[in-house]
Amino acid sequence: MSLLMFREVGFSYGGPRLLDGIDLAVEAGERICVLGRNGEGKSTLLRMVEGSIQPESGEIIRRQGLRITRLPQEVPPPGGRTVAAEVALGLADEAPLPLESDYRILSILSRVGLEPDLPFDSLSSGMTRRALLARTLVAEPDILLLDEPTNHLDIDSIRWLEDFLPRIGVTLLFVTHDRAFLKRIATRIVELDRGRLFDWACDYSTFLARKEDLLAAEERRNDLFDKKLAQEEVWIRKGVEARRTRNEGRVRALEAMRAARKQRRDRQGLARIQAQESEKSGALVVEAKGAGFDYGDRTIIRDLTTTVMRGDKVGIVGPNGAGKTTLLDLLLGRLQPSRGSVRLGTNLEIAVFDQLKKGLDEERTVQQNVSDYEMITIDGKSRHILGYLQDFLFSSERARTLVKFLSGGERSRLLLAKLFTKPSNLLILDEPTNDLDLETLELLAGLLVAYQGTVLLVSHDRAFLEDVVTSTLVFQGEGRFHEYDGAFDYDSSPRTSTSPSDPKPSTSAAPTSAPASRSRKLSYKEKKELDELPARIEMMEAERVALHETMADPAFYRKPGDQITLVTSRLAELESELSQCYERWESLEQLAG
Numbered sequence: 001m002s003l004l005m006f007r008e009v010g011f012s013y014g015g016p017r018l019l020d021g022i023d024l025a026v027e028a029g030e031r032i033c034v035l036g037r038n039g040e041g042k043s044t045l046l047r048m049v050e051g052s053i054q055p056e057s058g059e060i061i062r063r064q065g066l067r068i069t070r071l072p073q074e075v076p077p078p079g080g081r082t083v084a085a086e087v088a089l090g091l092a093d094e095a096p097l098p099l100e101s102d103y104r105i106l107s108i109l110s111r112v113g114l115e116p117d118l119p120f121d122s123l124s125s126g127m128t129r130r131a132l133l134a135r136t137l138v139a140e141p142d143i144l145l146l147d148e149p150t151n152h153l154d155i156d157s158i159r160w161l162e163d164f165l166p167r168i169g170v171t172l173l174f175v176t177h178d179r180a181f182l183k184r185i186a187t188r189i190v191e192l193d194r195g196r197l198f199d200w201a202c203d204y205s206t207f208l209a210r211k212e213d214l215l216a217a218e219e220r221r222n223d224l225f226d227k228k229l230a231q232e233e234v235w236i237r238k239g240v241e242a243r244r245t246r247n248e249g250r251v252r253a254l255e256a257m258r259a260a261r262k263q264r265r266d267r268q269g270l271a272r273i274q275a276q277e278s279e280k281s282g283a284l285v286v287e288a289k290g291a292g293f294d295y296g297d298r299t300i301i302r303d304l305t306t307t308v309m310r311g312d313k314v315g316i317v318g319p320n321g322a323g324k325t326t327l328l329d330l331l332l333g334r335l336q337p338s339r340g341s342v343r344l345g346t347n348l349e350i351a352v353f354d355q356l357k358k359g360l361d362e363e364r365t366v367q368q369n370v371s372d373y374e375m376i377t378i379d380g381k382s383r384h385i386l387g388y389l390q391d392f393l394f395s396s397e398r399a400r401t402l403v404k405f406l407s408g409g410e411r412s413r414l415l416l417a418k419l420f421t422k423p424s425n426l427l428i429l430d431e432p433t434n435d436l437d438l439e440t441l442e443l444l445a446g447l448l449v450a451y452q453g454t455v456l457l458v459s460h461d462r463a464f465l466e467d468v469v470t471s472t473l474v475f476q477g478e479g480r481f482h483e484y485d486g487a488f489d490y491d492s493s494p495r496t497s498t499s500p501s502d503p504k505p506s507t508s509a510a511p512t513s514a515p516a517s518r519s520r521k522l523s524y525k526e527k528k529e530l531d532e533l534p535a536r537i538e539m540m541e542a543e544r545v546a547l548h549e550t551m552a553d554p555a556f557y558r559k560p561g562d563q564i565t566l567v568t569s570r571l572a573e574l575e576s577e578l579s580q581c582y583e584r585w586e587s588l589e590q591l592a593g
Contacts, residue, residue, distance in 0.1 A: 009058035020195030031172040036192035038409035069136040070145040084116035090135035126157030146174035154319040179463035201568040272391040278423035282346035290340035302479035313455040318475025351424035362404035392417040408435030425453035433461040
């Protein structure tokens with residue numbers, strides 16, 4: 001039996017339904033990633049699984065005795081507790097024997113690598129997240145819920161989490177914008193889109209390809225439907241003579257088409273993010289030679305030597321507290337070096353994205369945060385503020401909402417909208433990816449790549465860094481940052497459980513070629529296999545397409561759970577077989593020369 005099942009579950013906050021008759025079965029041991037645009041209801045779905053929100057329609061069936069815990073995003077206020085005492089709060093709803101409680105607490109703390117007597121309030125952000133994870137796991141849950149678990153974590157903490165979660169054997173249901181984390185953790189992807197839930201049963205790369213195909217097919221269907229509807233509307237508006245002879249069945253069909261069009265929920269458009277660029281800066285943007293900075297008797301930055309030229313996209317990575325913000329302030333001239341020198345270039349127009357979003361006034365509306373005027377100038381042209389905000393997916397109604405009522409993703413989009421009202425040639429982006437959905441992240445990455453100015457980017461999102469940067473300053477310990485060409489390859493660096501890893505240069509720019517396989521004459525059996533493989537692959541691809549179309553139909557998820565499992569299992573099996581066939585085909589072709 002499934003741990004948990006949604007059957008025809010519906011829910012809304014008064015507008016269009018966030019969940020519109022969805023079905024979902026969660027099996028033991030799965031690690032399910034919930035994808036969807038900002039505002040599609042991902043967090044609502046998690047809260048419904050947790051039980052803190054009840055469905056308006058349908059039912060949620062939980063296995064008897066099912067235990068569900070949730071890793072909180074918020075850090076508790078200071079309470080003067082030890083780590084062990086904080087973790088013990090996870091047993092508040094249980095009453096185990098004292099000795100059993102002590103054993104469970106010490107056991108889980110050992111697994112996450114924390115000492116029980118440490119003051120909880122003194123932990124770093126990464127270690128705090130470990131302690132909170134221990135608090136959720138000490139109750140031995142069947143399902144663990146994670147909502148953006150990598151937000152505000154440094155890369156070493158994220159990598160530790162990626163290693164730890166698959167080993168604990170707990171069923172995971174999680175939401176994330178971190179593509180690298182998603183690829184390592186998820187065994188299954190489900191997506192919320194306009195109230196419906198789609199089960200893709202594949203890896204992330206395959207999901208992207210299939211999603212693109214599905215949207216293209218949907219667009220073609222809608223175009224054909226709208227064309228037919230327009231033709232029927234012309235027909236119904238013809239003169240009196242035509243009305244006398246019209247087919248009543250055709251009239252009823254038109255009325256049905258009108259009703260269907262009214263009920264159709266078109267997909268929310270993509271944000272149209274565009275940065276205004278000012279005149280070019282000088283060729284040299286900033287040069288540091290042996291620069292260092294001390295705070296009291298503590299050295300924050302040591303022996304920094306780097307040159308940033310116009311058009312460079314420089315990533316800055318390191319553990320929380322390593323001095324990344326101090327490094328930015330030093331490079332921008334906000335701090336004077338304690339030794340060495342920092343020289344700024346000429347004609348710099350700087351725009352800054354602050355991860356804490358201090359530039360937003362929570363007691364003012366979205367519109368007021370961008371401008372006090374109705375008209376603003378963008379790229380030399382006058383635009384209405386509401387039209388500009390629509391480019392960042394703020395409707396007229398949402399534009400008049402106070403900032404304090406916005407979601408994290410909306411706040412990030414608003415800060416970008418405010419940032420790009422002014423021309424710049426040097427962008428400073430401090431963790432811009434937090435809370436943004438994956439599609440907006442890809443748009444932002446594309447904007448930064450096309451941006452003709454210079455970018456200094458602090459981020460813990462490895463995939464985003466890989467998409468954007470031309471070089472990376474990586475924290476090496478003791479205040480030192482080392483510069484590497486391109487994005488730093490964390491996959492090739494060692495993983496550590498408690499301390500920052502010792503980075504190694506990316507080798508992606510100069511891959512080592514594998515020895516070429518020598519060609520030889522294929523045996524009769526191998527030649528026959530090679531001849532038959534294309535037809536076999538074609539049949540399997542056709543079956544995969546058919547299964548995909550079956551699963552793309554919302555009605556599919558209303559079937560009994562065992563039928564859904566049968567189809568999804570066959571699709572997973574087919575994916576594996578196809579991968580093996582393609583590898584075998586390539587191998588035989590290579591042997592044949």
